[in-house]
Amino acid sequence: xxxxxxxxxxxxxxxxxxxxxxxxxxxxxxxxxxxxxxxxxxxxxxxxxxxxxxxxxxxxxxxxxxxxxxxxxxxxxxxxxxxxxxxxxxxxxxxxxxxxxxxxxxxxxxxxxxxxxxxxxxxxxxxxxxxxxxxxxxxxxxxxxxxxxxxxxxxxxxxxxxxxxxxxxxxxxxxxxxxxxxxxxxxxxxxxxxxxxxxxxxxxxxxxxxxxxxxxxxxxxxxxxxxxxxxxxxxxxxxxxxxxxxxxxxxxxxxxxxxxxxxxxxxxxxxxxxxxxxxxxxxxxxxxxxxxxxxxxxxxxxxxxxxxxxxxxxxxxxxxxxxxxxxxxxxxxxxxxxxxxxx
Amino acid sequence: xxxxxxxxxxxxxxxxxxxxxxxxxxxxxxxxxxxxxxxxxxxxxxxxxxxxxxxxxxxxxxxxxxxxxxxxxxxxxxxxxxxxxxxxxxxxxxxxxxxxxxxxxxxxxxxxxxxxxxxxxxxxxxxxxxxxxxxxxxxxxxxxxxxxxxxxxxxxxxxxxxxxxxxxxxxxxxxxxxxxxxxxxxxxxxxxxxxxxxxxxxxxxxxxxxxxxxxxxxxxxxxxxxxxxxxxxxxxxxxxxxxxxxxxxxxxxxxxxxxxxxxxxxxxxxxxxx
Numbered sequence: 029x030x031x032x033x034x035x036x037x038x039x040x041x042x043x044x045x046x047x048x049x050x051x052x053x054x055x056x057x058x059x060x061x062x063x064x065x066x067x068x069x070x071x072x073x074x075x076x077x078x079x080x081x082x083x084x085x086x087x088x089x090x091x092x093x094x095x096x097x098x099x100x101x102x103x104x105x106x107x108x109x110x111x112x113x114x115x116x117x118x119x120x121x122x123x124x125x126x127x128x129x130x131x132x133x134x135x136x137x138x139x140x141x142x143x144x145x146x147x148x149x150x151x152x153x154x155x156x157x158x159x160x161x162x163x164x165x166x167x168x169x170x171x172x173x174x175x176x177x178x179x180x181x182x183x184x185x186x187x188x189x190x191x192x193x194x195x196x197x198x199x200x201x202x203x204x205x206x207x208x209x210x211x212x213x214x215x216x217x218x219x220x221x222x223x224x225x226x227x228x229x230x231x232x233x234x235x236x237x238x239x240x241x242x243x244x245x246x247x248x249x250x251x252x253x254x255x256x257x258x259x260x261x262x263x264x265x266x267x268x269x270x271x272x273x274x275x276x277x278x279x280x281x282x283x284x285x286x287x288x289x290x291x292x293x294x295x296x297x298x299x300x301x302x303x304x305x306x307x308x309x310x311x312x313x314x315x316x317x318x319x320x321x322x323x324x325x326x327x328x329x330x331x332x333x334x335x336x337x338x339x340x341x342x343x344x345x346x347x348x349x350x351x352x353x354x355x356x357x358x359x360x361x362x363x364x365x366x367x368x369x370x371x
Numbered sequence: 372x373x374x375x376x377x378x379x380x381x382x383x384x385x386x387x388x389x390x391x392x393x394x395x396x397x398x399x400x401x402x403x404x405x406x407x408x409x410x411x412x413x414x415x416x417x418x419x420x421x422x423x424x425x426x427x428x429x430x431x432x433x434x435x436x437x438x439x440x441x442x443x444x445x446x447x448x449x450x451x452x453x454x455x456x457x458x459x460x461x462x463x464x465x466x467x468x469x470x471x472x473x474x475x476x477x478x479x480x481x482x483x484x485x486x487x488x489x490x491x492x493x494x495x496x497x498x499x500x501x502x503x504x505x506x507x508x509x510x511x512x513x514x515x516x517x518x519x520x521x522x523x524x525x526x527x528x529x530x531x532x533x534x535x536x537x538x539x540x541x542x543x544x545x546x547x548x549x550x551x552x553x554x555x556x557x558x559x560x561x562x563x564x565x566x567x568x569x570x571x572x573x574x575x576x577x578x579x580x581x582x583x584x585x586x587x588x589x590x591x592x593x594x595x596x597x598x599x600x601x602x603x604x605x606x607x608x609x610x611x612x613x614x615x616x617x618x619x620x621x622x623x624x625x626x627x628x629x630x631x632x633x634x635x636x637x638x639x640x641x642x643x644x645x
Contacts, residue, residue, distance in 0.1 A: 030465040030506035034483040112461050246481065252472055255462045262424050263453045264528075265445035265476045310462045313483075 032311040040308055044321035048094065051325050055090050055332040056082065060339035092230050093222050093331040093345075094324040096290045097300075099237040101323020103279040103286075104297025105304070105315050106244045109251040110275045111181045114305075115361075117298035118283045121276070122169045122188035123162050125195030127287040130161025132199055132214050136206055154217075155229070155288040162284020165191070170276060179272040220293035220346030222331050233289050240282040241320055247271065248313035255310075293346045295353025296323050296330075302360055373400040374436075375564050376421060376532060381430035382588075383416050390416040391588040393430070398532075401562040403554060405575040405596070408585030409609050414568045415456075415536055417585070421566060422453045422534050434532070448476035452525035456536040458517060460509045466520045467505040470496055473527030488527075495526035498553055514541040522550065526557075533557075535567040539574070547571075551578045576600055576623045584608050600624050612637040 057065060061081055068078040103118040110116075118124070134157030169191060173184040203214050250271050253261040261268050286293075300323040301315060308314050327345070330352060334345040376398040383391040391413045398404050406414045419425040420432055423439040432439045434450060442450075452473070460469065473495070474488040484492075496502045499519040509517060518541055525533060533554070539547040555578055557563040569575045575582050576596040583593040584600075586608045592599045602615050605626065612634040614627040629637070 030467045031471055031489075032468070032483065037483070109462070114461060249475060249478065249481075252464075252468075253475055255460055255464070256469070256472060257455065257458060257460070259419070259424055259455060260453065260458065262444075263422055263448060263451070264472065265448040267444065305463060309468070310464045311468060 030309075032309060032314050036308075037314050040314060041317050041321065044318055044325070048321050048325050048328075051328050052090050052094060055093075055328050056086050058332055058336060059086055060336055060342075088225055088227055088230050089222050089331065089335075090328055092225050092233065092289065093327045095230065095234045095237050096222065096286050096293065097296050097327025097330075098320040098324035099241060099282045099286050100293065100297040100327070101300040101304075101319035101321075102241045102244055102316050103282045104323075105301035105312070105319040106247070106251065106275050107279050107297070108301055109254055109312060110272060110279070111185050112255065113181075113185065114302070115298070116185070117294070118279065118286075119192070119292060119294060119297070120188050121184060121280060121283070122191035122195075123165050123280045123283045124287050124292050125192035126165025126168070127158040127162035127284050128218060128292055129195045129198055129202075130164070131155070131158030131217065131288060131291075132202055133157065135213060135217070136202060136210055139210055152229075158288035159284055162280065162287060166277065166280035166284065169280075170273075178269050179276055181272070184276070216344055217291040218346075219344035220291040220349075222290050222327075222345055223335075223342070225289065229289060233285060236285050237282060240278045241316075244275065244278050244282075245316045245320070247275065248311070248316055251275075251312035251316075291346065293327070293349055295349045295357065296327055299353045299357050299360070300326055302357075374398075375400045375434070376566070377433040377436075378417070378421070379430045379433065381417075381420055381427040381432060383413075383420060383425065383428050385416075389588055391420070391427075394585075394588070394590055395430075396583055396590065396593065398564060398566060400531075400564055401558055402580040403558050403565045403567070403578055405579035405582035406566065406568045406585065407572060407575055407582050407599075407608075408591075411587075412585040412608070413588040414585055416588075418453070418534050418536055418566070418568060421532075422451055423447050424453075445476045448528060450530055451532045451534060452528040452530035454518075454522050454525045454533070454535040454538050456538075456540060457514075458521050460517075463508045463510065465505065466501060466507050466509055466512065467492065467496070469509050469520055470523045470527050473524040476528065491529065492523070492527045495523040496520075498526060498557075499523040500549065515543065515546055518542060519546070519550070530563070532564045532566065535565065537568050537570055540570065547574065554578070572600060572605070572626045576625060577621060597624055600626060 063078045063081050068076065068082045071079060074080060100118055107118060107121065108114050108116045131154050134154045138153055169187050170179065173180055173187045175183065199218070203211050250266050253264050253266045254268060254271060258268055301319045304315055304318045304322050308318055330348045331345045334343040334348040337343065374397055378394055378396045380393040380395050381391060382393060394417060406417060408414050420427050423442065426440055434442070439447070470492040471484050471488065474484050474492060477488065478484065493502065496505060499522045501516060501519050501523055504512060504516060504520065509520065512520065518538065522538060539550050542550065551574060554565050558565055579596055581594060582596050582599050584591045584604055591608050592604050602613065605613050612629055614629055616625055618625045
């Protein structure tokens with residue numbers, strides 16, 4: 029079938045949804061600590077260490093991985109359409125840099141005020157600061173990349189790259205000024221981590237991601253038209269200025285909240301839409317929801333790998349996604365890039 | 372003949388650079404109308420105003436008597452289709468998917484193409500001779516093939532008015548005449564109205580019912596190709612001397628460029644005559 033049908037849409041999406049639920053169930057059962065599932069299930073109280081591991085530690089973490097991965101997948105697919113560039117990724121538009129910088133400043137700041145700030149308070153403060161940074165950066169980059177009130181894709185790409193480089197430099201500066209322990213925390217945060225979150229964080233993040241992702245998915249048909257070029261999209265009835273603005277804001281806020289809870293997890297938003305495109309075609313009506321499910325599944329498994337492969341110690345999940353994603357992406361670039369760029 | 376599109380002394384400027392001033396044209400239903408003129412004469416700008424993508428600074432463009440700017444965008448997309456000069460599509464859509472995008476103005480917000488939409492798209496692809504490319508990725512196609520896919524997309528919009536910006540610039544001579552034969556056929560059989568920018572004056576003479584010759588944002592002459600494509604008009608518009616003859620087979624004028632020596636000789640003769 030060389031075009032998308034309603035049937036194919038339902039088949040692919042329901043297949044992916046089932047696979048995602050199965051992945052979540054399997055990955056909750058896998059871990060560094062052996063847990064007797066029936067035991068934990070029959071006696072789900074705080075006195076039972078197996079139940080605590082399963083329901084208080086693993087389940088929220090796996091769910092958060094699904095939410096974060098899904099958001100990165102859908103944001104990546106939407107940004108690739110917005111920037112007319114199949115190599116765009118969510119961390120390219122500068123928002124991650126701004127969010128990380130603010131998060132790290134908050135991390136260092138709270139530690140300076142009081143070395144004994146409660147762990148929970150510190151984490152939520154850092155998240156709030158990172159999210160604030162994401163919103164601030166979004167507004168700033170939107171302003172910088174607009175000419176006469178119209179968002180320019182190429183200006184956006186350049187502004188994002190430069191702003192991210194600038195933020196990285198500032199983060200390195202902060203890193204070089206703080207003590208060893210803090211520096212270690214910063215590093216871990218920059219490489220991304222899904223550990224140590226409660227259900228409230230997971231729930232709020234999910235709600236937020238649900239709203240952003242739903243809006244983006246609803247723009248699927250218009251995103252198709254956008255890839256025909258500006259004039260053609262206009263002529264086919266799309267208000268491209270409003271659409272670009274909307275995609276940029278939705279994607280930025282998605283990325284912002286994701287960076288705030290989990291740090292910079294790279295490659296998911298880059299390779300997942302590519303894989304989905306290879307398997308299901310380029311139609312954004314399917315690409316966006318399939319990238320949501322695909323991204324969720326990818327990160328659930330990557331995080332499971334991160335917490336088990338070197339147990340009892342743990343790898344940063346960003347390292348795992350980069351190690352899977354980097355070589356795979358280079359392979360894609362060799363294979364596909366020839367087609368796209370050799371013109 | 373019914374009036375379809377009407378430009379009433381439209382003007383347009385990019386910033387402070389004036390691109391069009393007081394251009395008035397009337398396009399009647401079912402005709403093939405050619406826009407001619409040298410580079411930078413405002414042809415493409417005029418086409419953008421006619422498609423409603425750009426808003427005229429002065430004057431107005433009327434479609435069936437109603438100002439283009441008051442139309443709903445999707446409603447307009449069911450009336451007017453545009454084939455741009457060149458299309459770069461970066462994402463790996465199949466040719467069929469690109470053509471189906473022409474059905475977009477007919478779909479509901481979250482709708483999928485129905486059997487009817489697919490039939491319209493496939494028919495359009497047959498007409499432009501790209502049926503066998505349906506499953507190929509759009510960026511694997513040659514420039515000429517891609518252009519015919521884009522033309523099929525425009526036809527899938529089932530427009531009353533088709534606007535083309537040098538549609539055959541990248542096509543070889545066989546495909547050039549095939550595209551214009553198809554346009555002629557559609558205009559005669561289905562009453563499709565065509566406005567096309569042409570660089571090739573001979574193709575204009577061959578296929579257009581009427582043409583307008585533009586220079587620096589103004590209409591220099593308009594009428595049948597025979598009336599407009601005269602030595603004097605072409606000299607005035609393009610600032611070059613050409614050979615104009617009559618084609619024995621088609622009975623239409625044909626225009627050939629001249630090399631420098633001959634241009635100088637002709638210019639000299641003219642000066643002597645004055």
